[in-house]
Amino acid sequence: xxxxxxxxxxxxxxxxxxxxxxxxxxxxxxxxxxxxxxxxxxxxxxxxxxxxxxxxxxxxxxxxxxxxxxxxxxxxxxxxxxxxxxxxxxxxxxxxxxxxxxxxxxxxxxxxxxxxxxxxxxxxxxxxxxxxxxxxxxxxxxxxxxxxxxxxxxxxxxxxxxxxxxxxxxxxxxx
Numbered sequence: 001x002x003x004x005x006x007x008x009x010x011x012x013x014x015x016x017x018x019x020x021x022x023x024x025x026x027x028x029x030x031x032x033x034x035x036x037x038x039x040x041x042x043x044x045x046x047x048x049x050x051x052x053x054x055x056x057x058x059x060x061x062x063x064x065x066x067x068x069x070x071x072x073x074x075x076x077x078x079x080x081x082x083x084x085x086x087x088x089x090x091x092x093x094x095x096x097x098x099x100x101x102x103x104x105x106x107x108x109x110x111x112x113x114x115x116x117x118x119x120x121x122x123x124x125x126x127x128x129x130x131x132x133x134x135x136x137x138x139x140x141x142x143x144x145x146x147x148x149x150x151x152x153x154x155x156x157x158x159x160x161x162x163x164x165x166x167x168x169x170x171x172x173x174x175x
Contacts, residue, residue, distance in 0.1 A: 003102050003106075003107045003108075003109065003128075004107065004108050004109065004128045004129060005050070005098070005109045005111055005121065005126055005127050005128050005129075006042075006046070006108070006109070006110055006111065006127075006128065006129040006130070006131060007111045007118060007121075007127050007129070007130045007131070007132070008042055008110055008111075008112070008131040009112070009113055009118075009131075009132060009133070009145065010027060010030075010132075010133040010134075010135055010167075011132060011133070011134060011135065011145045012026070012134075012135055012137050012138060012139040012142070013134055013135065013136060013137060013138050014138045014139060014140065015144055015145050015146070016139045016141065016142035016143060016144060016145065017113055017114065017115060017142070017143050017144070017145050018058075018114070018142055018143040019139065019141075019142045019143070020141055020142050020143065022054055022057075022058055022143065024058065026135070026137055026139065027135065029137075029165070030135065030165055030167060032164075032165060035163065035164075035165070037133060037163060037167060037169060038131075038161075038169065042110075042131065043070075043110075045108055046070065046108045046109065046110040047070065047071075047106050047107060047108050047109075048070060048071045048072075048073065048101060048106035048108070048109045048110070049067045049070050049071065049072040049073065049109075049110050049112055050072075050073050050075065050098075050101070050109055050110065050111050050112065050117070051072065051073075051074055051075070051111075051112040051113060051114075051117065052074070052075050052076070052113060052114045052116060052117035053074055053075065053076035053078055053080060054114050055112055055113045055114045055117075056072070056074040056076075056080070056087075065084065067086075067112075068086075069086075070086065070110075071086050071088065071106065072084075072086055072087045072088070073088050073090050073097070073101055074087060074088070074089050074090065075090050075091075075094070075097065075117050075120075076089055076090070076091065077091055093120075094117075094120045094121055094124055094126060095124050095126070098121075098126055111127060114143060115143045115144050115145065115146070115147045116147070118145070118146065119146065119147055119150055122146065122150055122151060122153060123150075123151060125151075125153070125174070127153075127174060128173065128174055129158070129171065129172065129173045129174070130155060130170075130171070130172040130173075130174075131169065131170075131171045131172075132145075132169070132170050132172075133167055133168070133169045134167065134168045134169070134170070135166075135167055136165075136166035136167065136168075153174060154174070154175050155172035155173065155174060155175065156172060156173055156175045157170065157171070157172055158171040158172060158173055159171050
């Protein structure tokens with residue numbers, strides 16, 4: 001089985017993944033009965049989570065840890081600690097760190113965010129697939145999905161789906 005890194009993320013119509021303060025409250029209107037926008041199937045297809053330290057801290061603010069039963073690799077230069085056995089802090093550059101994660105047998109890796117980590121993966125062409133859910137809201141500012149400078153990356157559309165909430169989900173692969 002070949003490895004695959006997938007960026008699975010929601011963004012505002014104007015390209016932001018969070019408010020300037022990291023807030024994601026604007027995603028709450030998507031909570032509709034019985035609709036998970038393919039999240040459960042995607043989550044079950046992954047075997048490891050990769051995220052930046054700010055995104056990790058957002059996750060700590062939820063009532064329950066949002067990535068249960070998955071090893072979470074948190075990229076940070078800060079001295080963070082966790083009592084969770086499924087959380088590992090990573091301080092090395094993305095290329096050797098990803099190679100180390102893959103050497104541990106993890107093949108389907110979810111790149112959660114945030115913007116700086118996404119950009120690091122993008123700079124090294126480490127993202128194989130992109131599943132971007134465009135939320136019908138204009139935030140007008142915040143943390144960009146692809147903060148500059150981002151390299152040019154050519155993508156091929158695998159599929160797309162629209163939902164009654166106005167969310168549009170596009171699935172691309174790198175070519």
